[in-house]
Amino acid sequence: MLLNLDQLGAFLNVVDLGSFTAAADKAGLTQPAVSLQVKLLEQRLGVRLIERVGRRAQPSPAGLELIPQARRIIEACSLAEEAMMPFREGSSGRVRIGSGGTASIHLLPRAIAIAKKRMPDLEIIVRVGNIDEILRDLEANALDLAVVALPASGRSLEVEPFHEDELLAVAPKGSVMPDGGPDVEFMKDKTLLLYEGGNTRRATNEWFEASGVRPEPAMEFGSVEAIKELVAAGLGWSVLPDMALRREESDRLVTSPLKPRLVRQLGIVLRRDKHLTKGLREILKSLRELQDDREHEA
Numbered sequence: 001m002l003l004n005l006d007q008l009g010a011f012l013n014v015v016d017l018g019s020f021t022a023a024a025d026k027a028g029l030t031q032p033a034v035s036l037q038v039k040l041l042e043q044r045l046g047v048r049l050i051e052r053v054g055r056r057a058q059p060s061p062a063g064l065e066l067i068p069q070a071r072r073i074i075e076a077c078s079l080a081e082e083a084m085m086p087f088r089e090g091s092s093g094r095v096r097i098g099s100g101g102t103a104s105i106h107l108l109p110r111a112i113a114i115a116k117k118r119m120p121d122l123e124i125i126v127r128v129g130n131i132d133e134i135l136r137d138l139e140a141n142a143l144d145l146a147v148v149a150l151p152a153s154g155r156s157l158e159v160e161p162f163h164e165d166e167l168l169a170v171a172p173k174g175s176v177m178p179d180g181g182p183d184v185e186f187m188k189d190k191t192l193l194l195y196e197g198g199n200t201r202r203a204t205n206e207w208f209e210a211s212g213v214r215p216e217p218a219m220e221f222g223s224v225e226a227i228k229e230l231v232a233a234g235l236g237w238s239v240l241p242d243m244a245l246r247r248e249e250s251d252r253l254v255t256s257p258l259k260p261r262l263v264r265q266l267g268i269v270l271r272r273d274k275h276l277t278k279g280l281r282e283i284l285k286s287l288r289e290l291q292d293d294r295e296h297e298a
Contacts, residue, residue, distance in 0.1 A: 003041075003044065004041065007037045007044070008070045008073060009027070009074060010023060010027065010029075010034045010038055011050070011070060012070055012071065015050075015058075018056045018058065019056070020034050020035050020038075045066075047062040048060050048062065050063060075141050075273075079275050082277050093119075093123065093279035094124070094125065094279065095122065095144050095145065095277075095280050095283050096125045096143045096144045097147065098127045098129060098148070100128065100129075100147075100198060101224060102200070102243060103266060105224075106241075106243040110290055111286040111287045112283070114289060114290075115282040115283050115286040119279060119282050124279075131199060134148060135269065138271060139271065144270075145268065145270055145283060146268070146270075147267075148199070148269060149199035149203075149264050150264070150265045154269075157269055157271060157272065158269070158271070158272045160270075161267045162266065163265070163266040163267075164263050164264075164265055165241045165242055165264055166261060166262065167200070167203065167204065167262040168239070168242050168258070169256045169257075170228070170238045170239070170240045170245065170255050171231065171237045171253065172233070172253065173253060175237075177256040181258050181259035181261070182258060185211070187237065190236065190237040191237065192215060192237060193221065193230050193231060193236040193237070194217040194219075194238060195220070195222070196221055200241065207258065218236055219236070225244075228249070228253065231253060232253055239262070242255075
């Protein structure tokens with residue numbers, strides 16, 4: 001009997017998430033259904049694959065040995081399916097992209113528009129999440145490509161820095177910025193509305209902490225767009241990516257580089273062994289073209 005792909009997928013989800021319940025939520029199944037799939041796989045192979053350590057489900061020694069084999073099997077099947085996509089009526093393939101909220105709103109749409117002009121039937125799926133989730137799904141081949149704020153790391157991942165984006169001080173219209181930009185001493189006395197989590201927040205914290213100050217935000221949000229609205233309403237100051245601050249917002253917000261300046265870098269992240277389909281190559285080409293255009297403008 002051949003190995004069952006659903007059972008292998010259930011096993012990998014349990015390993016990656018450390019929980020049968022979380023694996024069931026990700027697959028849209030019940031917890032007993034996922035448990036049964038793993039049990040049937042164990043019976044098929046004649047070994048125990050998952051062990052419980054406290055509340056966490058972890059791979060057994062046999063399970064650890066199976067993980068890379070299972071990933072290769074699922075990857076090969078995914079490549080076979082992708083190879084057939086261009087032959088389906090009205091389809092030219094699919095690309096699954098993971099990204100943070102800011103890049104998905106202000107950067108990816110332009111790259112997608114460029115790619116769609118060259119491949120109108122290309123199916124593009126964008127999943128927004130935190131960097132840890134995105135990189136985990138990328139390693140599991142649940143995503144084809146990630147565009148995230150760096151640093152990003154993973155044993156099977158390849159990172160290509162491609163876009164620099166300055167983080168700016170943002171204040172309500174009418175606020176006065178110091179000459180040369182606000183420094184930590186100036187910013188620490190403001191009511192701060194900061195982004196919650198991720199590498200952008202980490203970079204902001206490090207900017208403050210380099211001067212011996214630990215930022216204590218009055219409010220934290222997982223949405224840059226929400227923070228902009230609250231700053232515009234006069235509820236505080238923030239530190240936000242330049243790409244999220246459109247020119248038409250100059251009548252609602254005042255922005256300035258920080259002192260010292262703070263720049264984050266975005267990167268394109270792929271699995272090292274990722275097969276580059278035509279659609280994926282077009283997306284990569286489009287992202288690089290955006291950066292080339294930006295450098296020429298500068």
